[in-house]
Amino acid sequence: MRDTELIGHRGASFDAPENTLAAFRLAWEEGADGVEGDYRLTLDGEIVCLHDPTTRRTAGINLAVAKATLAQLRELDVGSWKGEQWAGEPIPTLREVIATVPPGKRLFIELKSGPEILLPLAAILAESGLPHEQTRRSGSPITGRSGESAAGLPLSKRFSMPWKEPAPAASPAWPTVPSMPRSSRPSAPPGWSSMSGPSTVPAPPLASWNSASIPLPPTGRDGCGRG
Numbered sequence: 001m002r003d004t005e006l007i008g009h010r011g012a013s014f015d016a017p018e019n020t021l022a023a024f025r026l027a028w029e030e031g032a033d034g035v036e037g038d039y040r041l042t043l044d045g046e047i048v049c050l051h052d053p054t055t056r057r058t059a060g061i062n063l064a065v066a067k068a069t070l071a072q073l074r075e076l077d078v079g080s081w082k083g084e085q086w087a088g089e090p091i092p093t094l095r096e097v098i099a100t101v102p103p104g105k106r107l108f109i110e111l112k113s114g115p116e117i118l119l120p121l122a123a124i125l126a127e128s129g130l131p132h133e134q135t136r137r138s139g140s141p142i143t144g145r146s147g148e149s150a151a152g153l154p155l156s157k158r159f160s161m162p163w164k165e166p167a168p169a170a171s172p173a174w175p176t177v178p179s180m181p182r183s184s185r186p187s188a189p190p191g192w193s194s195m196s197g198p199s200t201v202p203a204p205p206l207a208s209w210n211s212a213s214i215p216l217p218p219t220g221r222d223g224c225g226r227g
Contacts, residue, residue: 034106
């Protein structure tokens with residue numbers, strides 16, 4: 001038994017269009033031990049094999065997988081971008097990909113949707129009859145017990161967890177100073193409030209602000225008394 005396994009990333013995607021039945025079949029023909037594909041949930045609850053959230057890159061038509069039905073997606077050609085010999089390749093379903101897996105080979109399922117894909121995935125795998133040891137699943141948010149998904153599916157040790165903004169740092173806990181008992185506080189000077197300073201400030205006599213009483217500086221060329 002070999003220590004290293006050969007896994008076709010998105011099938012034999014160097015020679016064939018990625019994530020298509022043609023790519024997966026070619027990988028098996030070339031002797032791969034397993035294939036990896038990316039899977040998303042459609043608007044009507046089907047699981048299809050497509051890496052990007054939209055079909056623009058591989059089909060040339062911009063449809064969001066999560067907002068499109070399986071029938072809409074099946075009308076697209078995701079093979080022509082790779083070469084004329086691949087024209088007409090459709091977006092495959094997970095069921096179709098499972099059907100290509102030979103006995104003893106392995107299927108790596110990279111989940112690109114959120115946890116809403118887990119229950120449909122569990123149902124498809126159960127009805128397919130594919131042994132657990134032939135599947136590896138990763139990519140969906142994990143909940144529940146360690147090593148299990150929300151649907152109770154064993155997950156591989158390799159995960160592509162969705163990015164989450166880090167939580168803002170908590171404000172530092174500043175030390176508090178115990179308040180002084182009112183009886184121990186010093187009394188304010190006469191005419192002053194203990195909180196806001198002087199309670200009344202007598203206004204200066206108006207005569208003291210008469211401009212005639214303010215001496216003016218000597219004038220000069222520079223306005224400062226210097227010649």
